Each structure stands twice: as structure tokens, then as C-alpha cells.
Amino acid sequence: MDVRVRFAPSPTGFLHIGSVRTALFNWLYARHTGGTFVLRIEDTDIARNTEQSLNTILDGLKWLGLHHDEGPYFQSQRAKIYRQRTRQLLDAGMAYERDGAIRFKMPREPITVPDLIAGNVTRELADRELQDPDFVIVRSDGNPVFHLVNVVDDLEMKITHVIRGEDHLSNTPKHIALFRAFGVEPPQYAHIPMILNPDGTKMSKSDPDPGKARLASLSTYIEDGYVPEAVRNYLCLLGWSPKDNREKMDIEEIKRIFDLPQVLRTNARFDVAKLKWMSGEYIHELSMEEFVKRAQPFLRIPGPPPDRTYLHALLRYYQLKIQTFKELLDQRIDYWFIEEYPFDPEAVKKSCSAPQTGERLLKLADAFAAVRHWDLPSLETALKSLATELGIKNADLIHPCRVAVSGQSVGMSLYHMLEVLGRDRVLARLRRAAEKFRP
């Protein structure tokens, strides 16, 4: 049997992280079985159907690398089919009209859902449903209701496996009843557990807490510069695991071993810290070419375009330091590119307040000027011999030197920094700073 699965988001203008995971599991299952991944847009509510919100979905899937094989199909363009199917039920006496709406005659006996993940689930009717088990399939304004269009679409598109959030488990009996009413065997169902906020509450875009609302949207992770492969990898691990302690995994490998029965039945909480860690893992292993390419939107380089070799040399440090590309914006990198870099007052106060600072920096500049090869070991030797000569600790030269050439007290190891900056910049900066810090 050819597997056909679908992702059916409603175009509400953003992608919920839970939806993304559902899309991912559908995609994984399709790839695992060599089946077809269909994209269907649930846009029967015309008010939500805007081009921009559709693009949000398309862009999100593309960002994650979840390519669909068919679609997107739009429910809004399928009104005729829903009407025909409604007619069919009406004619067969399995639906009737009341108060202008069309209702489906729900079977009175409980229906068992054979679920690939949850097992056999038999749902008794709730007390309210006991009063009136039938449900509306076409509104009085003539628009079909979710349950109807969902089933009709799955039927028409020959969907074989419906992989969706557990929030749909309770109304799956309705869907099964509808399939049977059409004289068709329902597809296989697989309900995956939900993704919750860190505090265990439901993830929602409309959460009054803006922080939590932000967590729920995929666009947050795109904007914050997370690596898409990491987001995808992390989401795979929410409700599924390879059982052998592996976590950072190649997507090809996941496609190979992913299967529905191993999906967990427990809800998972979203842990941004772990996602961040994983994003970092992916960033660190990027080639410099790829890193620069992806970092582009988050790089603010002042001054004229830098030399490529120089840029790569200095960026290596930041690549290993950050976990999301947006963190690049927090790094003070101006000193690599322009001479008017700012001096951090704290750093100056801490490292350059000694009265001999100016004099020492001048001597250091002279020592550096004398090195034959501008490389790490020579610079280290030069600095250390000067310290010995002056009878001071290495650190008494290292810290002022760092502040002099970078304006700050943090950064890569000093000798490495000097090596990358180059002789001309370093000597000029040391001499200028010597003036600046003269008592």
C-alpha cells in the first residue's frame, strides 16, 4: 500500500510549534515509508485566508526543509465536493436539517479508534452528547464544518494515515463514523502527544504572557537565528527517541529509523535551553563558508568591506561562542573593523589605571615591532620577555594590551587576537592607547 499522509494547517498567519512538529512527523513517516506528503490548507474560514499567512506556512516548511510532494490544496476551492458529499448523506438519510444547519446522525453505540500510537481507544459519549449525539456538518450559512471537510478531503485525497495532535483523539470517532457513512474504510490514525509550555500549560499564540506566546510560534526561532536543522532535530526528540541515547542526529538517519509505534504517549514540555544548546552544536560544526552565509543577516560590520581571510579568521572565534545567530548582534565586534572602537570604561578602570600603563604599552609596541614573524609564539615570547625585563607579571601587560587593542576585557586569547589583527593595527593602537593612558 502506498502511504499518503498530509499536513493540514489553517492559514492563521503563523505556524504553531506544535503544528510544526505534526508536520515533521508526517513528513518523517512519508519519507520513512517512501510515501507521499501532501500539503492541504484548511482555509474554509475565508477571513483567515490571506496570501501573507499562506506564505508564513510555506516559508516555515521550507525553512525546516520539509518539502511536500503534493499541494498545497485549498479547501476554499473544493466547496462543490463538500456539497456533493453532504447531498449523499442527506439522500441516504444519514444527515438531516435542523434550524437551517445540516446535522450528521451519529451512531449511538461507542466507536473504537484503532490508534497506531495510543492503541485502541473507545470513547463513551459525554453527558452533553448523550442529550444529542448528532453534530453539525454544514452551518446555516451554508459553510461546511471542520469535521466534514476534514473527512471528505482525506477521503478524496486517498490519505492512508492521519498523523495529528492528540487534541483530535476525542473527535476521531466522529470522523470514523463519517467515513463509514460514506461507505469507506477510515485511514489509520496516529495521535501524537502535545507540546506544552515549560510550566506545563498549553502552548498558545494568544497567551497573555508575551514570553509564552512567543515560544509557541516558529517565526520566533527563525527571527532569533536558530539553526533550522537544530530546531528540526530538537522537535524530533519531543515524543520520539532513537532509544540508544543519540540526540544530535542526521535527518537522513532519523528518516531511516523513525516509525509511528515508537512515538511516546506522554506530553512533552518545550525546553528552550536544550534547543539553544542543540542550535549551538549545529552552528559550531558549520564550514566557515556556510557560517558566513547564514550569519549574514545578523552581522553588522562597520567600515569598508573587510578582507575575506581576515573576516574568516576573526569570525571563527564567534562561531564557537554563539548558539544562535542573533547572539552575533550582542557581540561588540567593531574593533575588528574600525579604529574608532569604543573603550569599555569598566575595562579601562580595571586594567589601565596603573600610572605606568602608558609607558608599558609603548615598550610593548616597541617589543612587538621588533618581532621577525608576526605569529602567536613570537608575540607571546616578546610579551613575556618584556614582562620579565620590567619585573612584572605577564598579566600586567596582557590585560592593558587587550584593552588597548580592543577596548574591552573580553575576547579571544590575546596572542591569537594580536595575530589576527595584524602588525599595523596592533602597533598603531598600542601607541595611540599609550597616549590615552598616560597619567
Place this chain on the structure above:
RNA sequence: GGCCCCAUCGUCUAGAGGCCUAGGACAUCAGAUUCUCAAUCUGGGUACACGGGUUCGAAUCCCGUUGGGGCCGCCA
């Protein structure tokens, strides 16, 4: 209110009756290292929700309790 699902460290999870005095990862703490932040290395603490069964033996099976989530719409 009714119905459904679930329950292992703070979090994600491994665990399908003896390999479990419960393993891994993230987070956290301590130490090491260093010119700073970071990284790295080493080490530590922290979990089978509770109560009953079944069994020679239970994190693993059954029942109940509690807790969490979901659904019961002319929303999707």
C-alpha cells in the same frame, strides 16, 4: 459536569518482571585549566506521584487515589 489520554531527575528521555543501590542529554553546582568571557576536562546533587494488590521478585502487570493534558461549538 461527562468522556478520553498520560504519569521515571528541574526538563527531554532510556527502561517492555530479575541486567536498576535506575542510564544518557540539557540545565544546575563544585573543582581543574587559562590573560578575560567563553570553551574544554573532571566530579557532585537531584527521579520511578501515592496507596493497595499479583509475583520468589515490580519503575516495569492489575485496581484505586491524586496530579497534568485533551475533548464534549453552526472554532479548527
